[in-house]
Amino acid sequence: MADALRFRTDNAVDHPAVTVDAYLEQSNASAVRIEPGDDARDLLPHLGHIRLVEINFPAFGDGRGYSAARVLREAGYTGEIRAVGDVLVDQIAYLRRCGFDAFEPDQPLDPSDVKMALARWPDVYQSAADGRVPIWSQRHG
Amino acid sequence: MYQYDRFDQAMVDARVEEFRDQCQRRIEGKLTEDQFKPLRLMNGLYLQLHAYMLRVAIPYGTLSGPQMRALGDIADRFDRKYGHFTTRQNIQYNWIKLEEAPDILAALAKVEMHAIQTSGNCIRNISSDHFAGAAADEVTDPRPYAELLRQWSSFHPEFSYLPRKFKFAVIASETDRAAMRLHDIGINIVRGHNGDLGAAVYVGGGMGRTPMIAPLIRDFVPLDQLVTYAEACLRVYNRYGRRDNKYKARIKILVHELGAEEYTRQVEAEFAHLLAQNIEPPIAELERIKAHFAQPAFMPGDVETSQPDVGDGKFAVWVDRNTHPHKQSGYASAVISLKPVGGIPGDATSDQMRLMAALGEQYSFNELRVTHTQNIVLPHVRKADLFALWQQLEAAGLGTANLDQVGDIIACPGLDYCSLANARSIPVAQRISERFAANGKGDTLGELKLKISGCINACGHHHAGHIGILGVDRKGVENYQLLLGGSEAQDTSLGKITGPGFSEDGIIDAVETAADVYLRERQDGERFLDTYRRIGMDPFKEALYG
Numbered sequence A: 001m002a003d004a005l006r007f008r009t010d011n012a013v014d015h016p017a018v019t020v021d022a023y024l025e026q027s028n029a030s031a032v033r034i035e036p037g038d039d040a041r042d043l044l045p046h047l048g049h050i051r052l053v054e055i056n057f058p059a060f061g062d063g064r065g066y067s068a069a070r071v072l073r074e075a076g077y078t079g080e081i082r083a084v085g086d087v088l089v090d091q092i093a094y095l096r097r098c099g100f101d102a103f104e105p106d107q108p109l110d111p112s113d114v115k116m117a118l119a120r121w122p123d124v125y126q127s128a129a130d131g132r133v134p135i136w137s138q139r140h141g
Numbered sequence B: 001m002y003q004y005d006r007f008d009q010a011m012v013d014a015r016v017e018e019f020r021d022q023c024q025r026r027i028e029g030k031l032t033e034d035q036f037k038p039l040r041l042m043n044g045l046y047l048q049l050h051a052y053m054l055r056v057a058i059p060y061g062t063l064s065g066p067q068m069r070a071l072g073d074i075a076d077r078f079d080r081k082y083g084h085f086t087t088r089q090n091i092q093y094n095w096i097k098l099e100e101a102p103d104i105l106a107a108l109a110k111v112e113m114h115a116i117q118t119s120g121n122c123i124r125n126i127s128s129d130h131f132a133g134a135a136a137d138e139v140t141d142p143r144p145y146a147e148l149l150r151q152w153s154s155f156h157p158e159f160s161y162l163p164r165k166f167k168f169a170v171i172a173s174e175t176d177r178a179a180m181r182l183h184d185i186g187i188n189i190v191r192g193h194n195g196d197l198g199a200a201v202y203v204g205g206g207m208g209r210t211p212m213i214a215p216l217i218r219d220f221v222p223l224d225q226l227v228t229y230a231e232a233c234l235r236v237y238n239r240y241g242r243r244d245n246k247y248k249a250r251i252k253i254l255v256h257e258l259g260a261e262e263y264t265r266q267v268e269a270e271f272a273h274l275l276a277q278n279i280e281p282p283i284a285e286l287e288r289i290k291a292h293f294a295q296p297a298f299m300p301g302d303v304e305t306s307q308p309d310v311g312d313g314k315f316a317v318w319v320d321r322n323t324h325p326h327k328q329s330g331y332a333s334a335v336i337s338l339k340p341v342g343g344i345p346g347d348a349t350s351d352q353m354r355l356m357a358a359l360g361e362q363y364s365f366n367e368l369r370v371t372h373t374q375n376i377v378l379p380h381v382r383k384a385d386l387f388a389l390w391q392q393l394e395a396a397g398l399g400t401a402n403l404d405q406v407g408d409i410i411a412c413p414g415l416d417y418c419s420l421a422n423a424r425s426i427p428v429a430q431r432i433s434e435r436f437a438a439n440g441k442g443d444t445l446g447e448l449k450l451k452i453s454g455c456i457n458a459c460g461h462h463h464a465g466h467i468g469i470l471g472v473d474r475k476g477v478e479n480y481q482l483l484l485g486g487s488e489a490q491d492t493s494l495g496k497i498t499g500p501g502f503s504e505d506g507i508i509d510a511v512e513t514a515a516d517v518y519l520r521e522r523q524d525g526e527r528f529l530d531t532y533r534r535i536g537m538d539p540f541k542e543a544l545y546g
Ligand code: SF4
Pocket: B412, B413, B414, B415, B418, B419, B420, B421, B422, B453, B454, B455, B456, B457, B458, B459, B460
């Protein structure tokens, strides 16, 4: 867990995440792991108690986790959202836009590649979970 | 038409640099083919049977003269002096070298073009009515809405790893010239009760192995909520679309399995939630885009409104078949057929592309369109100029007068190029058009839309052909099924298989047999499709197998 690439300054949660089902049954953990088939909205009543949500990508092509992260951010969750599993540098920029602020992939990322990937796009076309001002708003002041 | 500002240009330029870097890493062996594949696919670069194929986006099928000229020049510099216009209103180059792909993207970026999201499980190029902005029957020009959605869907962070590819079509007329209801999302811009424009939204149509006609899920979305509504439709799909089976992953399966009503309920709930998130572009942005699609400076209607009567029968036939009514009197939209007798449907040589570019500049306010039926449109031609235009087209082998006729065949690349194919499509199309030209029946058949796919993926839209042909593999031998009664127009219907398949020779004869049944049975004014709908499959079966 120490090797997670984090874009936050608070201390990382130091205990393992529990499954969504386990969390909903006992609900005193502060770290939960969402699998692609889980409904992130099940966690919404409990967001005040959660400090870390791990979202697992068993395969990078399964994009359900992008929606899960945005759903959490749109509900006002400000804790950590960490992408785990098959996460490649080519997805980092999109993941950041959807509200992920930590990465702990199966294959460690090269920090300089990450930096380059995040710097690549000067602007964005849509509103998402990262608060960036989309091009269409910039055009109209 | 739309022109990039510095923001649009910067996005495309950044993409070129990113891809140059990725190609370099692949060539140096720092990326394996497995790692490289999803990256090249997001830039439209496929590995086909014999070489790399590059698919270039032509948003809603609209392009300028300089853009068409650039496409021709790319065909010269990087391919074998031709390109292939596709059923997605795009162009494909079939003989590309990997090391040159970034240079092609750079050449495209210079004329405000790209290959972004022309493949992969993301939102693909958005298609539209090829007569948009010109058609006499349109409510409004649908392209500003398509452009708004193009920008919204470009590099969309949440929807770049969908269960499957995702296709939009946007139209704005009762008459559907874009197969709107055979798209993942079909949008028809309509006028509401209060006179305002809004979007009627259809979700879950498609061809492929399980063809479906999209149901209407919302009859009116206000235009200042369009992006938010699209986002809701996509989010429900991204979260709940099937990912266990590639063949059940399109949104049509989700809508079908949930039922249109339940899917709609989920979309409405997500929509209500997203409205509070303020993700909609300002309406000023739509106005800005609309200004790019302002009507050209047409000559007043009372000046030279009629085409010259030059006493040339061939020209009159071309005008009759290949022009379409324009909203401005004195003008017409002219269709350049890329279906010469015996030719490869949709192919154009680099010289032909440059000629079409010049003709678009000279006669059509610098605008051209690609149709999903693989032809090229000059949308705004003065009727007084039609004869001069036609003469130049004739001289270049582009004057074929067969729009919507049996020779105007849609055919997918098939086994000549495509690694998924079961059978060849192109030679079958060539032989059918030759057959009907030689026996003279082609001219007597009227509107007859014939569509050929080389496998069940249906890129040639065979389900939607008045006559459809599907290539299948029968014990290692190419075999062709015949379908009758499909339509992609406002009376959308799916074709039915006649019965056992045919050999390559057999399918050519079978198409002629079906045409003969129509010629025998037709009543006044009926098209092939009308006769089929009236008399049903039996008389055709009898003639084919009896
Ligand atoms: S229909 Fe099949 S053969 Fe034809 S292009 Fe599509 S995938 Fe290839």
